[in-house]
Amino acid sequence: MSTTTKKNTRAPLVMGLALATVVTVTGWLALREFAPGNMGTGFLVGGGAVIVLGVIALARTTRHPERASTAERTLGGVPDERDASVLRTALATLGGISFPLTAAAAIALAVGAPTSPVIAILLWAELLGFVTAFYVANRRS
Amino acid sequence: MKNDVRELREAAGLSQSALGTALGVSRQTINSIESGRYDPSLPLAIAIARHFSTTIEEMFHVDDH
Numbered sequence: 001m002s003t004t005t006k007k008n009t010r011a012p013l014v015m016g017l018a019l020a021t022v023v024t025v026t027g028w029l030a031l032r033e034f035a036p037g038n039m040g041t042g043f044l045v046g047g048g049a050v051i052v053l054g055v056i057a058l059a060r061t062t063r064h065p066e067r068a069s070t071a072e073r074t075l076g077g078v079p080d081e082r083d084a085s086v087l088r089t090a091l092a093t094l095g096g097i098s099f100p101l102t103a104a105a106a107i108a109l110a111v112g113a114p115t116s117p118v119i120a121i122l123l124w125a126e127l128l129g130f131v132t133a134f135y136v137a138n139r140r141s
Numbered sequence: 142m143k144n145d146v147r148e149l150r151e152a153a154g155l156s157q158s159a160l161g162t163a164l165g166v167s168r169q170t171i172n173s174i175e176s177g178r179y180d181p182s183l184p185l186a187i188a189i190a191r192h193f194s195t196t197i198e199e200m201f202h203v204d205d206h
Contacts, residue, residue, distance in 0.1 A: 066162075066167075068167075069169075080170050081170070081182050081185060082166070082167070082169065082179050141173055
């Protein structure tokens, strides 16, 4: 429930950011060597964006917790109960839209659509759905 | 669900931020509770009631309409 109380919630987050950095660099190196196209670059940019956002959220919630947004507190590891509720709603929405999106992707692949663009569109559609659901849930609650 | 949190907070001369800090939640959460967009959990509702030396029944009202 706490937002401003500084529990020991930072250590897991810092460890998570460190792990994300290792996974991002390792994945980038592996995909650059073995995967087709620019998958390695895409993985590096995506992973890097998450890490940068995590660091920003960590800094904002540490230095100015009263000014942090719902997303910053959530990503910074110090969500209060409303932030957690917003995240649950967004994740539930993501779960709900994943089924039809995956079905649509499977149908597209079955009728001969190229694999890489279909998977890329699927990932972006899920990301967009999650961000939109988070925004809407945050505005409505 | 309607509530008297805003009235109680203003009567106590507290800002939303100050009340949020006292209760361990964000200013946005206090604002959402006051405007009726978010119903607090039972532990938080009890904490708010205790903070203003009242009861949940006196502070929260079911919106029948």
